Amino acid sequence: MQASIESTGNLERRLSFSLPEDRLNTHISGRLGEIARTTRIKGFRPGKVPAKVIEQRFGAQVRGEAVDGLLRETFDAAIREHALRVVGSPRIDKGEQGELSFVATVELVPEFGEIDVAKLNVVRHVAEIGDADIDQMIENLRQQRRTWAPVSRGAQEGDLVALETFSQAGDERLPAEGTEKGTIVIGQNMMFETIEKGLVGLAKGEEKTLDVEFPADWRVEALAGKTVQVTVKVTEVSEESLPEVDDAFIKSFGVKAGDVEQFRKDIRANLERELKGALMNRLRREVGEQLIAAYSSVELPPRLVENEARAMLAQQVEQIRRSGRDPGQVPADAHEGFKDAAGKRVLVGLLVGEVARINDLKLEPKRLNETMRLIASTYEEPEQVIEMYRNDPQLMSGLQNRVMEEQVIDWIAERAQHTEEKLSFQDAIRG
Secondary structure (H helix, E strand, O other): EEEEEEEEEOOEEEEEEEEEEEHHHHHHHHHHHHHHHHHHOOOOOOOOHHHHHHHHHHHHHHHHHHHHHHHHHHHHHHHHOOOEEEEEEEEEEHHHHHHEEEEEEEEEOOOOOOOOOOOOOEEEEEEEHHHHHHHHHHHHHHHHHHEEEEEOOOOOOOOOEEEEEEEOOEEEEEOOOOEEEEEEEOOOOOOHHHHHHHOOOOOOOOOEEEEEOOOOOOOOOOOOOOEEEEEEEEEEEEEOOOOOOOOOHHOOOOOOOOOHHHHHHHHHHHHHHHHHHHHHHHHHHHHHHHHHHHOOOOOOOOOHHHHHHHHHHHHEEEHHOOOOOOOOOOOOOOOHHHHHHHHHHHHHHHHHHHHHHHHOOOOEEEEEEEEHHHOOOOOOHHHHHHHHHHHOOOHHHHHHHHHHHHHHHHHHHHHHHOOOOOEEEHHOOOO
């Protein structure tokens, strides 16, 4: 197989090649023969379907599959023949020398020179989980299960207050008629501080008019940058009731015996899993920032960066949709705003890959299994989750890439100049 190669940029190459027609025809004939022996077509005995009928019914499909398979094989052979280190997906177009000729445009891994990780300075954060962190998590769980009971006294911090409001900005009333209804928990900064403080002491049925200063960039133009009279009327005051940490409460979280010590052990295990992920994210960011600073001058494959920017845009749009908001019409060039972040992500990914290649780092099966079991442990049926990963090549490939990246990040951090910085658990998981 002959393939010609042309340089179309510092990191771009164009390969022109043709598929071997004899091999293609041999493959097609063999596949059609297999189909003829096994297929059942009404009006013909098994294995006796005429070749012409098989060709008419399956020829186009078989030829398409054969071309695709041989195209991948021939392209891979051309890459090996020219010792090209390709990154990203190739763009393959039809050539000008007949239907079996193709032109593949590929991007190459940049030349990074010597990657000396010992020159990097990395801060490795460490943290431990204490009893106070477990106590705080139990308190959070109690808050999630709290109930509210109406009271006749005036509202105070921590109370749930149902209220009606309207605003008067000069001659303009908002809303023009009636009131806006809502609820807030006093002290959780759900409304302007002036309003929350003004609600303190008000009982059901009482109202008050407050002078509220709205910021200049407030979303309602009629109120933006003005001092507005806001009238609030309390329609209900409720105080919270927290559940006791008893057998019933503990059993509701899957601890069948209702044992408080086992409950605390389970919470500790969950917090340790959360902490491990948070510390790895911090380390990934630390190592990434050091690699970006050291290799920011390296030219990156432009199409790879653009594809990453488009993927980041698509992810953001999807997040907006999932939050229940309408992303609206996305401009054709919206991905340009992600180019800088995409370039950094691509640079770190390429460098991590190069470090793994140069130092012959291989995925550790033990680490992969530990991570998979860690993920599965967050579900009610862990073994089913593990089985799902093992039976889904795409899912498993994503997990392998993630674990390999973490493995290389650890490898770099161990060999870089590094200092340890101790954090509290709360600070560590805040990112």
